[in-house]
Amino acid sequence: MRWSAGWYGGSRHDRLPRNGRPVPELGAAWTSGWPAGRVHTAGCGPLALAVVGDCGADDQQLARALEWVRAKDWRALTRWPGSYLTVARSGATLAVIGDLAGQHPVYWRTETAGTWWSTSAGALAALDGAPVDPAALAAHLALGQPDVLGQRSLFRTVRRVPTGHLLLIGPEQAAAVPYEPAEYQPVHLRDAAATVRAALAEAVAVRLDGRPVSADLAGLDSTALACLAARSGPVAAVTFADERLRDDDLAYAVRTAAAVPNLHHRTVRARPQCVYYAGLDDVSALPATDAPNAYVVTASIKRAVLDAVAGQQARGVHFTGAAGDAVLSAPSSYLADLLRTRQYRRAFRHARTHARLRHTSAWAVLRRARPASRTDLPGTWRQLAAVLRQAPREWVPQAQHPVAWTPLLATADWMSPDVRGQLADALNNAAGHSAGAPRLLAAWAGRQDLARLGADTAGWREMALAGHSTEIAAPFLDNEVIRACLTVPADERGAPDRYKPLMGAAFTGMGVLPDFVLSRVTKGGFNALAYAGLTRHAPVLADLLGASSRLVAAGLASQAPVAGLLARAAAGQPTAQGALHLAVAAEVWLRQREAEDARSWWEVRARAAA
Template sequence: MRWSAGWYGGTGHDRLPAGGRAVPGLESAWTCGWPAARVRAVGQGPAAFAVIGECGADDHQLQDALPVVRVKGWRALTRWPGSYLTIARSGEALTVIGDLSGQHPVYYRTDADGTWWSTAASALAALDGAPIDVSALAAHLAFGQPDVLATRGLFRDVKRVPGGHLLLIGSDGAMVERYEPVAYPSVELRQQAPVVRAALAEAVAMRIDDRPVSTDLAGLDSTTLACLAAQRGPVAAVTFADERLRDDDLAFAVRTAATVPNLGHHTVPGATSTVYYAGLDDLGHLPVTDAPNAYVVTASIKRAVLGTVAELASAPGVHFTGAAGDAVLSAPSSYLADLLRERQWRLSWQHALGHARLRHSSPFAVLARDRPASRTGLAGAWRQTAAELRRPARDWLPQARRPVAWTPLLASADWMHPDVRTRLADTLDQAAGELIEAPARLAEWSGRQDLARVGANTAGWRTLALTDHGIDLAAPFLDNEVIRACLSVPADQRGAPGRYKPLLDAAFASSGVVPDFILARTTKGGFNALSYAGLRDHAPRLKELLGPSSRLAALGLVTDGPVAAALTRAAAGQPTAQGALHLVVAAEVWLWQLAAAATTWWEEVSGRVVAA
């Protein structure tokens, strides 16, 4: 796993990251596993900074940014194309800035001697064997929104930097500061479309060098990236095509490859083993990640695609995926709650009519789901959820049939022991009391949380690609500048029911980059069939994994009866809480890996190394 770490303190430190490489010009900062070409630093006098990862700034741009560091204009250091971590020093102040989507997270812990920071929470926990924070893991399972507990991490005493914030360390200690606005100024879709196109084109271009290039070729998002990459040279485009899926991804992929020069198309056929939950009999074959990761559930499918890519290439290359395209190019209908709150009655009704037609429902039913969320803010919604956690667990109901909520309570919350639910409720009440700078709109909050969740999971997928084949996974829709460009368009325009992904259409229509028949597409593939096939085929293993000997059960985070009932329904092909099952399986696998992994995070050094 690639990670970075650093120390700030007056008395020095007695350990170093195992196998770490010092960051040039920044004392007491190291990278582990990162190629030298992905670690670049500049400095002059008391000002220095480094970018780690895929950063589109050239050496001159980095050098020219030193005056910005001197005046502590931190946000400007996050505006280059790509996805990267920034470490900056201005005099005695040290700043560590992750990205907006959580692919480069920042964690820290302090004691009397100083502060350790890292992009790996597990590494900081390993400093003294810090245990799991049960309430934080409960929040992860119950809500699925990373920023609900703000700076509270999954390990006791290891704090996290929430999205849009940076870590600032100085002589007075460590503090977290916001660098990204809670909400972006609204820009009309048509006006912003060229900005979105330019941001995406730049995000793709800056990742293409002399390595082989491959892409997923399936839905609108991955197809757009494939077309952009093909403008710069040969691309091996792969489509996972399993007859159980019964979608039209393959038909569109074949037509796209026949239309767009430089796209060589390859099909990855499905197999008995390419279903959800395959491979959980031997957890040692899954790479260790820093947090529970959803891709352990779909690892067999991802490995089939990556294996094909590796066979096609002469050397490890870069593979583009459309992950997070849905989150930035469209918006869920929950934005209707914002329209109701703002008393935009006519627009609310027009959009409700459109969404009702899509769902074969009535506009009154659509608005009824959104009305409760329109009558409260984020803090109030959390207090309501806390009250619900103190009541008996609910019978399962599909999330689409429950009222829209700022922070939906997932079915996994109903599988927890009552004592854990009560503690989680207390924690949520505390979070509501400490909340500052809350977003005014539900769409702004939920959109950022969706991105943070997808970004964290994509980081795990990246670990899988690197571990198995040395392939670099690229997810341009998760880049800072792409996120900013897309989310500046109001949710009611990105998610308008009359057109499918209107922002993408406006950005690339008549551009000659993406074929018109792709932009006119209104269908989307899904993996439900493979999810239920995996639940059916691997039900015995899942019941064993989440049964009485489960590590989650030992912590009170699942109880055997409700989980067994959910698995029984799924094995019979009946509707069930698939998303909740994915979450708890990923968390269970992660807890077993933590206990079994022989990861050496640190090495001791003789004496104490003097800190800068």
């Protein structure tokens, strides 16, 4: 697994990351698993800077950036294309800055002699065998928003840096401080289009460094990345195809490959085992990740694509459109913001179009959005705490619940009363420490979606590296792409009368994407493979979340609801698929944690005698 770590303290550290490579010029900082070509530094002594990952800054730019380090202008160090970790030292101050999407998370723990920081929470937990924090894991399962509990990580004694914050360490203390505004100054969609186009083009270009290039060629988002990459050279474009999906991804992919030079297309025909939940009977065969990872559910499908890529090229970079939906569009929950800001006519117009798409009435759509318009983030958390102290709810599809700043997922109703009470206490505490929360629901929900997607994509990257030596590139999760897109208000990005209007505004007439791609209004889905996997692998799932389940033992799940869910799936009825995905990923992760050997992470050295 790739990770970075460092020590800040008045005395010498007594540990070294096993297989760690020192970061030049930074002293007590190391990378593990990162190629030397992905680690760049500038400066030395009291003024030093390092970037780890895919960063578009060259040596001269990094050297000039030392002035930003001297001035402690930390946000300026996050504006280069790419996705990377930044570590900067200015005198006695050390800043450790992750990205906006959680692909490079930052954690820390303070000891008497100093502070350890790392991009791996598990590595810091292994320092003394810190256990999993059940309330934090309950929040992960029940809420699905990484920042709800702020600085609590999934491990006791290990703290996390929330989204949009950096870790600032000095002689007196270590603290997470914000560097990104909670909300951006709005920019009209037409005015933002050129910035979005440039940011996305630079995000793709920074990964084109001579390695073989492949890309998904399916929906609008992945197609845009494939076409951008093809402007610079050959791209092995792959489309996963299964007749059960009943989508038009393959038809559009074939047509696109015929129209765009340098796109060499290959269809990946689904094998019988390419369904959700395949391969979970042996969790040891899945690469370990630092946090529960949703891609363990779809690992067989991802492997089929990567097998096709690896058969054409070795040690390449593979582009995916992950998170394109999150930045280029917006869910209809933005209607709550229109109501909150008293834009009633605009809210009704949008609700009417949403209603037509859902075969309901505009008033029904607005009634669902209205409760969220009358509360704020801390108020929502207090309401959720009260609900958790009551009896579990009967399951209904999430789309039938009112819009909420933080939706309560079905997994919350699978938990024991004690765990529900712990989570309620944690939510009440979080509500009392929510200073700086955004004013608009869309701003909060958008950041949380990206943080969740970024963490999952980081896990997928580990799987691709371990099994196929392939680097996963997800440009829609880059800082500058996120900023360019999210400055456009949610009601413009998610306008229901146009499909991803921001993409159309950015690329129409630019000669990058064929017109028929930009005019596409359909989107593929994997529901058929999810239900096929549920029915085919129901016995494995029942065993995984049965009597021997670690989640059940911890009170984080119970057998009866899972059995009921599997029975409904077998009968072809709607089920809480998202909740099941979270539970399965968490169960796999807990079992993998048991197999982890702490000594595989850290090497202990004797302290030098004074």
